[in-house]
Amino acid sequence: MRMTKPLNIGLIGYGFMGRTHSNAYKRVNDFFDTGYRPVLRAVCGRDMEKATAFAAQWQYESVETDWQKLIARDDIDAIDICTPNNTHAKIAIAAAEAGKMVLCEKPLSMNVEEGERMVAAVENAKVPNTVWYNYRRVPAVTLAKQLVDEGRLGRIFHYRAQFLQDWTIDADLPQGGAALWRLDADAAGSGVTGDLLAHCIDTAIWLNGSVRDVTAMTETFVKERMHNLTGKVEKVGIDDACAFLCHFENGSLGLFESTRYARGHKALYTFEINGEHGSLRWDLHDLHRLEYFDHREESIIRGWHDVHVTDGDMPYMDKWWVPGLQIGYEHTFVHHVADFLTDLTAGRATSPTFAEALQTQKVCQAILASAESASWMSV
Numbered sequence: 001m002r003m004t005k006p007l008n009i010g011l012i013g014y015g016f017m018g019r020t021h022s023n024a025y026k027r028v029n030d031f032f033d034t035g036y037r038p039v040l041r042a043v044c045g046r047d048m049e050k051a052t053a054f055a056a057q058w059q060y061e062s063v064e065t066d067w068q069k070l071i072a073r074d075d076i077d078a079i080d081i082c083t084p085n086n087t088h089a090k091i092a093i094a095a096a097e098a099g100k101m102v103l104c105e106k107p108l109s110m111n112v113e114e115g116e117r118m119v120a121a122v123e124n125a126k127v128p129n130t131v132w133y134n135y136r137r138v139p140a141v142t143l144a145k146q147l148v149d150e151g152r153l154g155r156i157f158h159y160r161a162q163f164l165q166d167w168t169i170d171a172d173l174p175q176g177g178a179a180l181w182r183l184d185a186d187a188a189g190s191g192v193t194g195d196l197l198a199h200c201i202d203t204a205i206w207l208n209g210s211v212r213d214v215t216a217m218t219e220t221f222v223k224e225r226m227h228n229l230t231g232k233v234e235k236v237g238i239d240d241a242c243a244f245l246c247h248f249e250n251g252s253l254g255l256f257e258s259t260r261y262a263r264g265h266k267a268l269y270t271f272e273i274n275g276e277h278g279s280l281r282w283d284l285h286d287l288h289r290l291e292y293f294d295h296r297e298e299s300i301i302r303g304w305h306d307v308h309v310t311d312g313d314m315p316y317m318d319k320w321w322v323p324g325l326q327i328g329y330e331h332t333f334v335h336h337v338a339d340f341l342t343d344l345t346a347g348r349a350t351s352p353t354f355a356e357a358l359q360t361q362k363v364c365q366a367i368l369a370s371a372e373s374a375s376w377m378s379v
């Protein structure tokens, strides 16, 4: 192991993502040899008691209850934004202006205009930045990228993705506030489009290139819900379900669907790519496997290969256990941190940068505009 420099982390938000990122910072140097070592300098949350309990559990050195104070601290190098979507822009812009590196949860922003200001802020300040589209760093998905880039599928005809959940079917579920901010358009920006399809779109752009235009439909099945912050029954402003068609710049056709009303599905993110020579498919519920079909194989053995992505020559896997033993969801965040630290050492940007994540935001915005106007929208 080489000598490492400390990278002082200030984490904002101690919910679901606060935990996955903290775990990643703690684990990364145990498995990856990078030039930097994250130091859990401070966690920030509005509730002092809860933030203090989180700091004790994850061994953060200090606690802040105001993110502006955290950003002003000289002993913080990088701000990690793990708060709801409506806070990303103001925190990221202030952090960049203070000269801090910024790691921001997805989606980048509430809309394209905010995202553009965020990109301008990190680019003007020349601070390293990245957005946590973590599914790129599932080894099987990274392997899919390698196979596509090697040209094994040939010309791509179709890209198909779904992200299905079932947790908002109950009409009595309130919207807004802790844990339920995703149902509140003011906090989330959109529903499944920004929350779930954004993941599918990021992966799709990475694997298959830019999206040219889209046509979409959205639906809000439960039109009114009690709002936790106001105590009143209020109109629901998010999309509960969204399906869209698109053209990619490479001429292939895209078909995407996401809903929180698919009974029986918790986080069924799947994609399939069909090319001239072969196809690939992946399923988050079985994330360590990549299915691959190559038409050029001899016909008597031709068929779908179920590749168990655990061998040492597969992406990231030489850093973990031995062939045959799989890793899981939390490792995608460890990989993202490892890549960020390695890129920092090499003076390179870590993909997706804010500028790259803005492309996903543009597709999301075009989808919502298309559903609204019932017409094709260019991106």
Ligand SMILES: NC(=O)c1ccc[n+]([C@@H]2O[C@H](COP(=O)([O-])OP(=O)(O)OC[C@H]3O[C@@H](n4cnc5c(N)ncnc54)[C@H](O)[C@@H]3O)[C@@H](O)[C@H]2O)c1
Binding pocket: 012, 013, 014, 015, 016, 017, 018, 044, 045, 046, 067, 081, 082, 083, 084, 085, 087, 105, 106, 107, 132, 133, 134, 178, 179, 195
């Ligand atoms: N990469 C992924 O797969 C993935 C998965 C889940 C969530 N996310 C994203 O991560 C972000 C957070 O989601 P989550 O699931 O962790 O939410 P969460 O509700 O579990 O946690 C949000 C945290 O932010 C805190 N918070 C809210 N407003 C704040 C403020 N003004 N100042 C300080 N703290 C504040 C809350 O108290 C809480 O600790 C969202 O942008 C979400 O889209 C990404």
